[in-house]
Amino acid sequence: MAKIVGAITTSHVPAIGGAIAKGLQQDPYWKPFFDGFPHVREWLAKVKPDVVVLVYNDHGLNFFLDKMPTFAVGACDSYSNADEGWGIPQTAPFKGDSELSWHLIEHLVKEDFDLTTCQEMVVDHAFTLPMALCWPDQKWPVRVVPVVVNTVQAPLPSAARCYKLGQALARAIESWPKDERVVVMGTGGLSHQLDGERAGFINKDFDETFMASMVDDPAWATKYSTTELVELSGTQGVELLNWMVARGALPEKVRKEHSNYHIPISNTATGLMVLEPV
Numbered sequence: 074m075a076k077i078v079g080a081i082t083t084s085h086v087p088a089i090g091g092a093i094a095k096g097l098q099q100d101p102y103w104k105p106f107f108d109g110f111p112h113v114r115e116w117l118a119k120v121k122p123d124v125v126v127l128v129y130n131d132h133g134l135n136f137f138l139d140k141m142p143t144f145a146v147g148a149c150d151s152y153s154n155a156d157e158g159w160g161i162p163q164t165a166p167f168k169g170d171s172e173l174s175w176h177l178i179e180h181l182v183k184e185d186f187d188l189t190t191c192q193e194m195v196v197d198h199a200f201t202l203p204m205a206l207c208w209p210d211q212k213w214p215v216r217v218v219p220v221v222v223n224t225v226q227a228p229l230p231s232a233a234r235c236y237k238l239g240q241a242l243a244r245a246i247e248s249w250p251k252d253e254r255v256v257v258m259g260t261g262g263l264s265h266q267l268d269g270e271r272a273g274f275i276n277k278d279f280d281e282t283f284m285a286s287m288v289d290d291p292a293w294a295t296k297y298s299t300t301e302l303v304e305l306s307g308t309q310g311v312e313l314l315n316w317m318v319a320r321g322a323l324p325e326k327v328r329k330e331h332s333n334y335h336i337p338i339s340n341t342a343t344g345l346m347v348l349e350p351v
């Protein structure tokens with residue numbers, strides 16, 4: 074049977090792609106951010122995943138404000154990068170596993186999650202950059218299943234619903250009959266706001282409490298409504314809902330293998346965690 078060997082949660086800021094393209098990893102602005110990742114790569118080399126289930130929000134490539142699924146799952150054998158631009162080199166396509174995708178979809182729908190299923194899907198910086206941070210040679214050694222959460226346009230799914238999606242996802246993964254090792258990734262956050270009067274908003278106290286809750290009190294954020302989470306973390310900080318899905322896929326008791334936090338990268342307070350089931 075498949076086994077979830079851990080979760081990685083990380084921010085996803087488009088400018089990271091520009092920094093990678095220009096080789097700025099040791100630049101003083103970027104170093105505290107990139108320094109978070111060598112340990113993640115060592116951990117990945119140790120746990121050797123076959124599959125990454127990557128939970129993120131689509132930034133207008135597959136879904137726009139006119140059509141916005143609450144939850145969508147990719148069911149393709151290949152996903153290509155169609156990010157917004159920035160003139161950076163394209164990453165190689167990602168190998169999917171449509172058979173596994175359909176297994177997860179069947180299971181989640183049986184558990185009453187009403188999903189949008191995508192047999193054609195492209196991926197953006199929220200998917201490609203966390204992958205490139207984990208595997209800088211971009212020779213992806215894993216198959217991927219994208220899971221997309223609406224963190225973009227109200228009404229958003231609640232943190233409680235996202236946590237439950239993660240729990241159901243774990244049951245779905247663990248009922249996959251192949252002997253495979255799975256890492257669940259959640260990307261986005263932490264606090265940031267790109268638009269409106271509060272553009273530039275960061276909330277370090279909230280981020281630190283949220284990251285601590287990911288270890289010891291995983292349902293902590295579920296006490297807030299999505300409006301409250303936007304107030305606390307910003308209109309894009311609410312991408313932390315993707316972290317809630319990833320956290321829900323682990324048992325209540327976890328071990329923190331690694332974490333990093335740095336302000337700012339572009340407009341964003343960046344967080345990084347590696348959690349292992351106990």
Ligand code: DHB
Pocket residue numbers: 085086087088132261262265267309312338339340341
């Ligand atoms: C930024 C952050 C994001 O999460 C995103 O999707 C786009 C831009 C930023 O801080 O620039």
Ligand code: FE
Pocket residue numbers: 085132199261262309312
């Ligand atoms: Fe984003």
